[in-house]
Structures are given as structure tokens and as C-alpha cells.
Amino acid sequence: MRTLNWMVSATLLLSLSAVAQQPADSQTTSQPATTMSAPAATPDQTTAQPATTSQVPSPAPAANAQPAPPQAAPQPTTMDQVVDRFVMREKGLIKMLQTRTPVIETYLQNLTLDPALGPIPQNDKYFLGRMDLSTTIDRKDYIKDDQSMEKHLLGGFSKLFKVQYQPLGFSWMIFADRNDFDRQHYDFRYVRREFLGDVRTLVFDVTPKPKSGQGRFLGRVWVEDQDYNIVRLNGTYAPRPRNAYFFHMDSWRLNLIPGYWVPAFIYSEEGDFSAGVKNQMAFKAQTRIWGYDLKKDGASDELTNIRVDSVQDDSPTAQDASPLAAEREWQQQAEDNVVERLQRAGLLAPEGDLDKILQTVVNNIEVTNNIDLPRPVRTRVLLTSPLETFSVGNTIVISRGLIDTLPDESSLAMALTHELAHIVLGHNLGSKYAFNDRMLFSDESTYENLGFKHIPEEEAAADKKAIDMLKNSPYAQKLDGAGLFLKMLNTRAGSLGALLTAHLGNSMNEGATVTRMSGLMTSAPQIDWNKLDQIAALPMGGRVKLNPWDDKVELVKSQPVAITSARDKMPFEVTPFFPRLTRQGTTDTTGASGSAATSTPTPTTAANTKTN
Ligand SMILES: [Zn+2]
Secondary structure (H helix, E strand, O other), X not given: OHHHHHHOOOHHHHOXXXXXXXXXXXXXXXXXHHHOOOXXXXXXXXXXXXXXXXXXXXXXXXXXXXXXXXXXXXXXXOHHHHHXXXXXXXHHHHHHHHHOOOEEEEEEEEEXXXXXXEEEEEEEEEEEEEEEOOOOOEEEEOOOOOOOOOOOOOOOOEOOOOOEOOHHHHOHHHOOOOOOOOOOOEEEEEEEEEEEOOEEEXXXXXXXXXOOOOOEEEEEEEEEOOOOOEEEEEEEEEOOOOOEOOOXXXXXXXXXXXXXXXXXXXXEEEOOOOOOOOOOOOEEEEEEEEOOOOOOOOOOOHHHHOOOOOOOOXXXXXXXXXHHHHHHHHHHHHHHHHHHHHHHOOOEOOOOHHHHHHHHHHHHHHHHOOOOOOOOOEEEEEOOOOOOEEEEOOEEEEEHHHHHHOOOHHHHHXXXXXXXXXXXXOOOOOHHHHOHHHHOOOHHHHHHHOOOOOOHHHHHHHHHHHHXXXXXXXXXXXXXXXXXXHHHHHHHOOOOOOOOOOOOOOOOEEOOEEOOOOHHHHOOOOOOOOOOOOOOOOOOXXXXXXXXXXXXXXXXXXXXXXXXXXXXOOOOOOOOOOOOOOOOOOOOOOOOOOOOOOOOXXXXXXXXXXXX
16 A cells, blocks of 8 residues: 555654654664554554453553654655645554544533623533544543434534534544545645744645535645645535534644644634624634543553652651551552553643642742641642642642633632642542552543542631631732632633533532632622733633643743733633644744733742752
């Protein structure tokens, strides 16, 4: 098969690509790219695993293999040759991703028109799943929906009785056309050259040939001009089958491994709020894909993923642990188990620079309140959008979506201090996870197997303690920002039920009322939409940049954009993606922008910083 030959890796190319992090042995093989990644590609393992598959680690020498970059080819000289090249590269990408099961998240807001603010969220929906890209695109969801999803209606939602979104539909535009993206089924017309970020692209309009079948891609593709990979797709699918819609999508890819651009963001939007238009539907949705480098559930080389940094016994005594020490050891074991398991399920970012910023904020609170815990408090970032925090042992976990929407450092401190208060008050949850059998569940059933919800009495006690601690902290004079954030959340709580549904910890609301740290709301100023410098909460996706290949997170360094009207504020709203594209190995400045005017929080450090 032509595509296979083309996929054979060329060692020549490797010296040209920046692949410092690639294991040396994976660079020298001349196997088709798909056989290079973990032994998960065998046919029996690509079929769906039963939900209760246990994962027994067995030693496997296979490194965390990166796919080999595609073979070098002569530069095309005509536009027809360019088309042939990107059609071939698309097939190469589909092939490379066959062994991958990334996490896919869609957060959708149904819209209604507010005369002053424009379209605002009326209600919302949240989908989270694992995609299997082996032969067809299939997915398993982390969140079980009570209504059964009709998965055969790809790319749309059925109109039979009511509008029903198909989670799978939002993932459809990771490829233009999985099976038939070629000259037999499509016409390609060159439009122009265009820069997307640092990357020069060639733009082509793509139209399905007459009678080539339903649900064909109709739109535009951007193709980078070095290897001719598609880096962006924008359009819809046509013609549509009866009783189903295809919505419009804008799909972006990032160059995270040599030679490939992997699907990372898809923005979807429908609806028209001009005078006289009757909307059948109006929504906007962000789809994010990550966890490409995660092991397939039940894959045999789990050992490479298990962290062993807590096994060293550095206690000074050679005695058995005292009862209290044993209790703490036990908590630590549970904490390590949970952190490791969440990371393996693609829900937790690996430890990184963002954690240092979060830890500085926690440290500021600890130092000014003379808190001296037997073990240092750690922080980790949950990769999902719903606004939530929880703690297990001494680890505080905060979601990407919450960090995204918090307007300033004092509100970040507010979110973290609530969990710190649980730790200080000894509200330890999760010690049952020190039993390792409790970690043996499938990734998709994580939410059914792990949970860190406190009883209402502990929630109230943590809020009270947290407010006391904040009032003693460097954030004491800046708590207006935190209160304003909660007030804004309170005005939106009734329409953002999905965003506010915590999946591992306690939700910040009860119905349409925000309960978390609600004491801070009373002293906060009134929300004034027309006061343009009052930013109570940010749109989704403006702060945390997630690397879809290795799940690392960092803060976005996007330039603040001036807010010119109340409609620019868009608190908690989804916005289109516009990542700054760069080539792998060059200065990495990608990140989905779309955020309103704010500056990146650089935590203030309390005078006498504690060194842990
Ligand atoms: Zn709590």
C-alpha cells in the first residue's frame, strides 16, 4: 500500500528534526510508524475492553515510543502535487493515530439573547471521553448519560423528538474525511498563502464531488509549507442525512512531535441572532483533545508510567511507625495512589511549573498563618473544564477550567485556601485508596471509583477557616476580586449547571446559588457590566495551556486585549480558538487565546517564604 511505504521512517530526516526528548533506539528503526508505538496496536487490543478490565503491571521494555517522523519527499512544484502531498500526509496522520486513545472533552453552551450583553449561556452540556482512533472513530465516556446516545448519527444530533447532541459528533472534525479524503471524492482549489502564527500555510477550498455521498467535508484547509500537513480545517459536512444536522467546526492542530500536526482544538458554533431569525438551535462549544501519549487502557507496559519517587524510606529512625506516624504514612500512600491513577487516566497534568505558582500561593497562606504541617502541601492541575477543587492527603487539586476563569491571584488564593483549610482541619478523605485493589479500574470509570466529597459540616468549617486564613494573608486587602468572582458565578450558576458540576470534589454551588466561600460575596462590590475595568471572571480557556501530547500545562503568555464593551467580558463563556501555531522545536508560544484583558498572575511571595 502506497501510504504505508510512504510512512516508513527515514533516518536522514531525523538529524534535521528537533527530537532531543526522543529515545535514541526509536530513531533508528525503519518500521512503519504505527508499529513503533507501544504494543497496543495488535487487533485484539484495539477492540473495546470491558469496563472493569484490571491493570496488572507487567514488565515491558518498550519505551514510551514516539511515532517516527514521515519520510522526506521532494518538494512539490505544482499545486496538484501539493494536494497529493497533503492528502497523503492526512492518511499518514490517520495511520499514526490508530494506536492512540486520546481524551476528548467538549463543553457546550446553549445560547439565548440578552439585549445588553448579546448571546449569553442559557444552559450547558459537558462531555468527557476517551477516543479510540484505531479503525473507526469510537469513544467511551467518563460521564455516563442517562439517555442512550445514538452513535450512528455521526457529526450531528438527531432531531427526532428534541435536540440531542452526539458527543461523537464533536470529535468528527479531527480529520477531514477519515476514509475518502482524495481526488476521487473531492475537488481542491488553491486560494492563497497565509500565515497562521509563525507558520506559513497554503489555503485550499475543499468541496465534495457531486454524488460522492452524504456527510462529506465542505470547507477550507490550511496546509503548512514544509511537510504539507494540514494544520487547520474549517467548515462543515454535507449533504446532511434526514433528521440530523452537521454543525460548523473550526479544527486546529499542533506540531507536538516531529513531522506530525495532531488535532488539539475544535470550536463549533451555530445560531444567528439577527432580527427576524428564528433559531432552532444556538450554541457554541469548545472541544479539546489531549492524552495522545497515554497508554491504552489495559496495555501491557504500565510499569513505565508508575512513579516511584515516594518509595525511598528516608525516616531517621529504624523503629516501627508510631500509631500517628503510621496513620500519616497510610494517608500518604492513598494520596500517591490517587495522584498516580488520575494522571494515568489522563485527568491530571504531570507535575510542572504551574504547580510551582500554585504552591507559592499556598505557601503565602501557610507562612502568614504559622501553619506547619508534617508534610508539605502539593498542588496538581486537573485537566478538565468544570470548576472544581478537591484535596487528597496533602495534595490540592484544582481544575484547568477554574484556573482559566479566576480573574486574579487573590481569587486563586481563595480557591486553594478552601482546600488548604480541609487539610489543616484534618478532614482527610480517601484513605481507603491506600488499598491498591481500589486503583484497579478502567480509565473511563474513574469518576465512579474515585470521589472526594466532604459532608456539608466539613464544607462550612473549611469555608470559615479559609476566610480566617485569607484575612491573615497577603491577600487580605484584595479579597474584593475573589468576592466579585463568586458574585459573577452566582449570577450565572443557574445556567451553567454542567460547568459547576464537580466530578471528584464538592461543587461550588447548590442549584442556582454559589455556596463556596459565600461569606466573601457580602463585602465585594456590586457587579457593574458597564464598568469596563471590572473583570469579575474570565472566559474559558484563557490561562492554562495544555500540551495535548504529554499533558503538561503552563500559563498562557497572551497579550491582554482591551475590553471595549460589556459584551467583551464574556465571563465563563466559550470563545473560538486561535492558537499561535509554531513548528516543533522552535520557541513554543502556542496557546489558545481568546481571553479578555488580564495579566498573568505572578504570585506575590510572602516576606519570609518557608522552604519545603
Ligand atoms: Zn471543600
